[in-house]
Amino acid sequence: MSRRPPRTSPDPIDKYVGSRVRARRVGLRISQTKLGDSIGVTFQQVQKYENGTNRIGASNLYKISRQLGVDVSYFFQEMPEDLYDASNADPYGLSEPIAEPFESDPMAARDSIALVHDYQRIPDEILRQRMGQFMRALANSLNDYPDEDVEET
Template sequence: MPATATAGAPRGRRASAGRPKTGKPNPIDVHVGSRVRLRRTLLGMSQEKLGEAIGLTFQQVQKYERGANRIGASRLFDLSRVLDVPVSFFFDDMPADAASAPVDDEDGGEGAEERSAGAYEPDPMAKRETLELVRAYYRINDPSVRKRLFELTKAVANAATAESAE
């Protein structure tokens, strides 16, 4: 076959397998990645330290946590060991729309997965901001100060909700 006939043509099975070319990560990969980030953050572990423990760079860990790269079974097992959780932890609390998304779309169709990926919102409890807020809150040693901060936060949230309802 002449070289010009294969130039730019997809090679091997990988070209047609996997995610459709929507530019959006699979919602299951996003959920699993957010659970990795949740556990890593709760342990106070950096992406670099986690990467070292499983033989990756922190950039690769970042891609896993964003759902940009799919985590294979052996890597998921390594993560469960290092983060000291069962493999099932990464799938806990998965939203129904993520769970119903196709795992692999080998025929190249983009229907259900594209709709799910576009509608998928990561759990706010898994966001870094939330985790840092909770960790900082529990570093407040005085229970009365912690309770006043809690009441203040609820009052501000209620006021914001009332404003947006008007």
């Protein structure tokens, strides 16, 4: 098995993931030092992650996601398809992906995240349950009429 060719510049995917880390960190007003301390690395290492100079290992990406309050998939959302092609992601000559890509995750959409966040903010458990029942009933009623206009009653 041959070794991977040496990198001359940061991988575009690493740069994209790093930019998502930076955007979320800045949005939460967390310093590089504070994020680094919370995951056990220096602020310089966080800088390198955010610039894409160093790749973020799986364990550190998980720790970062926990500290920034997002799922790991957040860092890959809305990634342009052409980044994969531009990234030297195929150093071993695999012409096709080994597995089929995942379908779009509805829980990754901003409106879904906002809805779940607002739902969890309802302090009354019974009211939360009733809201869940209402949403299911609404969704089921819309599924009963997929191609028809629903008349108001």
